[in-house]
Amino acid sequence: MKTCRKEPIPPTGASGNEPGLQAAAFFNAAAAAYDQPRHQRFYGRVAAELVALLPAGLNVERLLEVGAGTGFSTLVFQSGFPEAQVTALEPAPQMLDRGRQRLPEVEWICRPLAGMPPASFDLVASSMSYQWLDLVERQKIVKLAAGGVLALALPLSGAAEMNGNLALRKIVFQLRGGNWPRQARRRGAVEAVLRRCFLEVNTGIVRIDEEYESCLGLSRSLLERGAMHSLFGEKAAQAAKMMAACQEQACFRWTIGLFVARSDRSRWRGAQAPSMAAALKPRR
Ligand SMILES: C[S@@+](CC[C@H](N)C(=O)[O-])C[C@H]1O[C@@H](n2cnc3c(N)ncnc32)[C@H](O)[C@@H]1O
Numbered sequence: 001m002k003t004c005r006k007e008p009i010p011p012t013g014a015s016g017n018e019p020g021l022q023a024a025a026f027f028n029a030a031a032a033a034y035d036q037p038r039h040q041r042f043y044g045r046v047a048a049e050l051v052a053l054l055p056a057g058l059n060v061e062r063l064l065e066v067g068a069g070t071g072f073s074t075l076v077f078q079s080g081f082p083e084a085q086v087t088a089l090e091p092a093p094q095m096l097d098r099g100r101q102r103l104p105e106v107e108w109i110c111r112p113l114a115g116m117p118p119a120s121f122d123l124v125a126s127s128m129s130y131q132w133l134d135l136v137e138r139q140k141i142v143k144l145a146a147g148g149v150l151a152l153a154l155p156l157s158g159a160a161e162m163n164g165n166l167a168l169r170k171i172v173f174q175l176r177g178g179n180w181p182r183q184a185r186r187r188g189a190v191e192a193v194l195r196r197c198f199l200e201v202n203t204g205i206v207r208i209d210e211e212y213e214s215c216l217g218l219s220r221s222l223l224e225r226g227a228m229h230s231l232f233g234e235k236a237a238q239a240a241k242m243m244a245a246c247q248e249q250a251c252f253r254w255t256i257g258l259f260v261a262r263s264d265r266s267r268w269r270g271a272q273a274p275s276m277a278a279a280l281k282p283r284r
Pocket of ligand 1 (some may be wrong): 111
């Protein structure tokens with residue numbers, strides 16, 4: 001059996017306000033409410049859609065999941081690659097404990113992505129957790145996947161289609177971590193950058209309509225998933241109250257971007273991801 005490591009969340013520094021740790025604290029408190037069948041159906045479906053987008057016949061010996069939660073998505077990834085050695089990174093101890101009970105054979109590491117030492121994996125997957133990572137962590141996840149495949153599912157807000165695909169644009173922007181240069185708004189620029197960074201890219205959109213018996217049920221569910229928090233920030237409690245006051249049936253449409261890319265190490269030489277400007281330069 002593989003070892004299970006449980007390490008404390010690293011010191012938070014002077015402010016103690018790092019976004020990753022705030023999210024971990026939120027999910028730590030929400031673990032019991034999160035770990036229920038409705039949420040498992042939802043997160044399990046998203047992870048299954050992501051697995052379906054992976055290249056056929058992909059050989060995965062080492063798999064890392066970032067933000068594994070209570071193991072809903074981990075279970076799907078593990079079933080997709082039963083021979084793989086799975087490492088699940090999850091910074092909220094209460095979420096991780098449930099994940100470990102669900103999947104004791106997985107190696108669980110209690111850390112935010114920022115605290116993950118360098119390592120190499122055939123597949124780095126993150127389902128519905130990418131939105132909680134800070135910019136540095138978003139760049140780190142791409143580097144961890146260098147030489148393998150990166151698979152992300154992330155909730156999208158706003159229009160799903162924008163100069164191709166919004167999920168793509170977001171990810172390319174975050175690879176760079178800086179300003180979105182003017183030339184990148186050019187039609188086709190996103191695809192050009194992606195071709196320089198990755199060997200193959202595959203994207204998709206999943207739409208999931210969820211029916212609720214009342215707005216109260218919907219607002220409770222959004223709260224438990226942390227979605228209310230990310231949608232309304234500090235106004236989450238106010239928004240929850242307003243929704244709870246409405247007793248009518250409710251339907252919530254999720255739009256989730258899927259992104260799968262294979263990269264080779266030569267494209268990621270050096271500590272930094274290629275800059276947007278360098279990636280956009282025509283190749284000789
Ligand atoms: C919405 S849950 C998704 C969990 C799981 N992937 C699933 O599909 O059920 C998001 C998870 O990301 C984790 N998370 C938040 N910040 C993180 C960070 N900086 N590094 C790694 N995981 C993080 C949270 O603790 C939470 O468990």
